[in-house]
Amino acid sequence: MADALATLASLIKVNKQEDVKPIQISICKAPAYCYNIEEEKKDDHLWYHDILRYMKSREYPDQATENDKRTLRRLANDYVLDGEILYKRGKDQVLLRCVDAVEAKKILE
Template sequence: MAEYEACIMGICATIERKIKMLEVYGDSALVIYQLKGEWETRDPKLIDYRKLVLELVKEFEDITFHYLPRDENQMTDALATLASMIKVNKQEDVKPIRMSIYETPAHCYNIGEGKEKEDHPWYHDILQYVKNRKYSDQASKNDKRTLRRLAIDYILDGEILYKRRKDQVLLRCVDAVEAKKILKEVHEDVCGTHANGFTIAK
């Protein structure tokens, strides 16, 4: 029940922030597979919890549930470590932990041309893993776990790396130089049209 309660609290917090697209990662196979409809919910205590979650799901335009084993969940490990470091007296007020939310995924901040190291594109480590199952020499145990999880969504066609979206559309990975060239062609030359932002993005 605790796993369902945590899931409900997280989804409610997301609804309050008016977020409409959500990916839920949980380390309870029971909860995740029941919510995905792959496992039956037989325990009478859990049926009401599942119904409540399915009602909350209607608030989203798109929501998906993913099972993530506990040993691969870095965020949970980090929060558990942080919690173990804090000593709280019952008489004291517990101050909330402040978290920053970025509009763009963190790895996108590393795509700048000046930040690409040694002529390697931002996706170099993913490419090497998908191609040869190799890690960089500096990769820690956590880095290797993260890389394995990221690589699931990437496929290699010859020498070209693609990221597979949820709708199975393949997105070609490009480095900073290629990205600039593509943007230039979109705004000039063949595609030189005054289209709206949404059309250009597509």
Template sequence: MGVRAAIERKIKVLEVYGDSALVIYQVKGEWETRDPKLIDYRKMVIELVKEFDDITFHYLLRDENQMADALATLASMIKVNKQEDVKPIRMSIYEISAHCYNIEEDEEKDDHPWYHNILQYMKNREYPDQASENDKRTLRRLAIDYILDRDILYKRRKDQVLLRCVDAVEAKKILEEVYEGVCRTHANGFTMARQIMRFGYYWSTMEGDCVNYAKRCHKCQIYGDKIHVPSSPLHVMVSPWPSLCGA
């Protein structure tokens, strides 16, 4: 629509900026277009490009295109008739983001990793101080699923695959790398937990930490898809009154 509007205004030199890498690089010809819908879309854009003397396409990161996203969201919320006069909208840009994190960081209880008791038991058959008989029994049962190789503790899954146990510091680095590292998948918490296990790492609160980490991502909260599914499942309700149709 923007390219067509430029043609209607008889603009001959145009610079196009878009935050969709797929669309921009396919139009430029750097990426191959395989989707049948995008093939027709690219052909249409190529035909429109011929109307310009000079046109260039540039990929713009979403972080640098927040104003366009805000205007597009605002335009989708307002319905204006052609005969109405639209008053100018005054907008202010603040240097500091007007958002905050509602989820607080969990404080570490002590300097020991979560698997300290299991490690000490498998190393020296030692129990924690002031441990009851029930605690000792539970620790022995938990230790069955772990394997100690020198100083490295591994968690054994049901399929006999070994996962290296990591502490809180290593877990934080793994979360940052998997979520927004080289590939920047920005997957949801449950998908990220499965990815970390495929990479061969494990800690006891992994799934909950992944979910909370994804909730803290400001980019995903802004650009994430809107979920229209109800928060709780819907159930069919039977009328409490008898039907009077046969009366």
């Protein structure tokens, strides 16, 4: 935190006292990842639907541009499909199971 504040302070030049605005820091009562889980989208697809579909059958989403296809291929390099279960390969090569919002809430609870 101190490094971040020092970096911010070195980026600006303040001439008057009224130019300085206080930085507000909030402390949450629950971990941030708990707030990050939302209900699935109304299109009935999981957040990882396109990656799973590409891993299974090398199919791209409908109306995908060439850039979308290239991005999907690059993303798929970080995932491993084991039967019907999709895993994301972490930086330390640990496999993280991809779950939907309902299952994530159960795991966190």
